[in-house]
Amino acid sequence: MARWAPDSRGRLESAAFELFEAKGFAETTVPEIAERAGLTTRTFFRHFSDKREVLFVDGAMSTYAQQAIEEAPSGLPPIEVVRHLLRRSAEEQFTGRADRIRRVRAIVVTDPMLRERELAKRDELSAAVDAGLTERGVDELSARLLADLAVTVMYLAVDRWLASPDPGADLSAHVDEVLDAHSALHGDRRES
Template identity: 40%
Template sequence: MGRWEPNARGRLQEAALELYVERGYEQTTVAEIARRAALTERTFFRHFADKREVLFAGSEALQECAVEALDAVPAAASPIDAVAAALEEAAAVLQDRRAYARKRHAVVSANAELRERELIKLATLAAGLAEALRRRGVGEPAASLAAEAGIAVFKVAFARWVGEADERELAEVVRESLGELRAVTGGASGGSR
């Protein structure tokens, strides 16, 4: 192996996901992931803290994208509409990775440790969105409620999207799921009193 290998991080992610699907998360070792990617364990640990984090790489970038999108929404938008715009932008980022997302979702869903890590990721995203809403002048509990409701919508929409046979866009499923939330809450569009 040479000293420098192009796209080591991406190759490690792909190798890990393949092995998790083939053998299961618990049965896969870092050494096997590195070997499958034709890299060393040392290279693996330069990119990821552990084998779990391979599945969660990019969470920070996704949150940054969502928060930037929320910041760009006109000030007149309701808190839930601002969150919806942020989540649609996050959906656009994920759209081209549907095959990867389907496999990743199956792996995460099959493992309690990974489900817990996924919930932490979503809670962190909700906290980031709530903070962005507070910067816009949205008070509490409206900021937290809008962010948490948005994450619930996104979670449901994402599970539907990876499970659907048709090829609808994730942003469309997010909008549809938000419409369902509005229907079950009596059509409220958000805002603080």
Template identity: 50%
Template sequence: MSRWKPDARGRLEKAALELYNHKGFHATTVAEIATRAGLTERTFFRHFADKREVLFPGDSPLTDLLTDATAAAPATLPPLEVITHALAEAAPVFEERADLVRQRQTVIAANPELQERELAKLAALASTLAHALRERGLETTTAALAADIGIATFKVAFERWITDPGRRTLAQHIRETLDTARHLTAPADVSLTGREEGA
């Protein structure tokens, strides 16, 4: 018989996500989560302030990862390439917990209140990136615009990744989606519009 057991926090998170998806976020109680995890309510509150914190942990490593990766990017890279580098470096945080991440997104997609919280979290990450870009010497407007474009693009890439039947990596989706964003300002190809010059 295996002696290994998931840590208490991990067991609580797994139990909570299973219940949120089965019963609904609002219908699930802390007592039910603790019971399913084989732990006590007291143990739950040692790890999480409330049910919502299971989905939005306060100790996420993303902020530090994005800050460090932005600072470490080569000095010659343009802003969007720096953003691509930073987001790709952070991708393993999601990839190593892919099943739980997908369960989490299903719960959030079913709850408008949680969707608002998710948007606030993304806005906070954009602020983190903007600050890190300013630390690299970018002026405020350029840093803010690059960070906002980066996070908006990450949101699209993330949604593509969690529904990707081919199971390509999140980093691949990030790079592809940012490539698409770069082409948004490229001149239109006349041959694709079906109109000839002077028509």
């Protein structure tokens, strides 16, 4: 094996996805992933703490969410801070990643431990949004409700985006659609 190879992380991810899809997540070992990528197991562990981390990046979205909330324009009502967060995330974190997200979701649904990890990641993201909103002065109850709403809206918007027949569809439009549907439930529609 090469001592140094370009794009080792990308090669490891590609090899892991191929093996997860062919053999299943539980049946795939880290040494198999490293071997398929033409790298060492040690190199794998330089990039990932375990094979689940190929699918889930620890803390990245939570840190991103708190920063985006902090950087939202001052004076926005809390629901519009959530909209700002979700639209920014749609543009910066999801653009060009639809195929990868589809693949991750297809792998996650096949394994109970991965589904549990997905739920834990949702909880972490909700807690980060809650903390970010609280830091902006949103009361505790509203921050908690909006945090859970933000995560639910994003997951529903991503579902709709991935199901869209238009491969170039804009995730931000789906975010707005889902948030507006929520607002319509209690007669509070955003003016376009």
